[in-house]
Amino acid sequence: MAITAGGSLNAVPSSQQQTLDSNYLDFTGTTDNTFAQQYLPDLMAQEAEVFGPRTISGFLSQVGAEEPMSSDQVVWSEQSRLHISVKGTVATAGDTNGTFTVTSDIDGNNASSTPAFTLADHGVRVNDIVLIASAGIVTKCKVVESALAKIEVEPYSATDLTGHATTVGGSTLLVVGSEYGKGTSYYADTDGATAQDTHSANEPTFKSYSNKPIIMKDYYEVSGSDTAKIGWVEVSVEDGTSGYLWYLKAEAETRLRFADYMEMAMIEAEKTHADSAIGVSHGSTDLGANGAGTEGLFKAISTRGNVTSGVTGVNAATDLAEFDAILAEFDSQGAIEENMMFVNRGTSLAMDDMLASMNSYGAGGTSYGVFQNSEQMALNLGFSGFRRGSYDFYKSDWRYLNDKATRGGINAAATSAAVRGVIIPAGTSTVYDQMLGKNLKRPFLHVRFRASQTDNRYFKTWVTGSVGAATSALDAMQIHMLTERCLITQGANNFMLMQ
Secondary structure (H helix, E strand, O other): OOOOOOOOOOOOOOOOOOOOOOOEEEEOOOOOHHHHHHHOOOOOOOOOOOOOOOOOOOOOHHHHEEEEEEEOEEEEEEEEOOOEEEEEEEOOOOOEEEEEEEEOOOOOOOOOOOOOOOHHHHOOOOOOOEEEEEEEEEEEEEEEEEEOOOEEEEEEOOOOOOOOOOOOOEEEEEEEOOOOOOOOOOOOOOOOOOOOOOOOOOOOEEEEEEEEEEEEEEEEEEEEEHHOOOOOOEEOOOOOOOOOOOHHHHHHHHHHHHHHHHHHHHHHOOOOOOOOOOOHOOOOOOOOOOOOOOOOHHHHHHHHHHEEEOOOOOOOOOOHHHHHHHHHHHOOOOOOOOOEEEEHHHHHHHHHHHHHHHHHHHHHOOOOOOOOOOOOOOOOOOOEEEEEOEEEEEEOHHHHHHHHOOOOHHHHHHHOOOOOOEEEOOOEEEEOOOOEEEEEEEEEEEEEEEEEEOOOOEEEEEEEEEEOOOOOOEEEEEEEEEEEEEEEEHHHHOOEEEE
């Protein structure tokens, strides 16, 4: 009988008493003896946290609220402006009747806008006193005929409207009052041409908006064998998960990443364009009757709010001239006095320098503000807020715009389209909720999530597989995560996107 010895026996003799890779197992894997090495390494079991806090969620929880919903669509209404003002074109200067053709409301909404502005409902009536401004000229007039988008006027202090711009939509008309003759009715006509005049009472209007929730999913899977496998690295995650089981870290990081996705999607998402092929590739039933996508914060502000690109085009709001322009725009909108600014690092430092330059004692960079600095104390070179005019601004760095792995990396790759920050009004707005049938006060930003008595889809998790509570024959544990939500941006005209 012959015995064949194995080729991997750890029993090779040596003529000297010394440690060799031929008679010890190798930890590094350079030989076949890849199990351990003769000299025990100094193992640093604790995993090093080299990126600091890696999560970016928390922004929406600071500036908004969260409410349940039970429908595929959220519809809300916002009040329109009180006074009557429209944009249009001075089509005819006229020595008898000057003609003003309405093109849009004062905010630029026309028949193709959402919501649409109907030119027949401009609200300007016969005998109204109006101001017409264009090309640096303001002329006070009286309306003598009003029909659909065509308004005919006679100037008070001039013979005609010569000098006013004739470009489409280049003029603005504002109603400031009315003048009627003695013994006349509301239907009085100043030139006898009653056939084309409109005399209906002005009714209050509102603007209706809607948004739809999106369903987000993710999951983590680990085999049954790996759940019982110990590791030599002690893991630690931001949510407090720790231990020597590596799958705990993987599951916890999947959960944290999904939580960030829930917030990032509410900030960045858009509804599908009419020409988008998303609906074609997914089919008409997968995405519901309202199509794909949802309106996120950036899209809502860029569509219905205000956008500033700053004086230099690099950082927004880098000097008081730009901030004064922002204040002027806010004055023309809701004039919310308290506002929160969430900005990236470059814009934050630019604002600090802007405010520091206002300090006459700061020449040479010795102090920022009245801090009574001494040589023994740290120099404070930053500002958390300031007041300009009647507005208060509270500044905060937004990690989402700084982190290279999130929007910070996108901003670096596309500087011309970079988002430098947002200005969000503090407080609440009063809106009419069509689901509840009454007016409610809500923060300008709030998240709606699907929920009912049987299922809450705010942040739903469940476990399947045969590990732990067995639910199937799969030799693994699957941890599923799901949410269904959308962001409601009310009063977007009070917001400012800084690019």
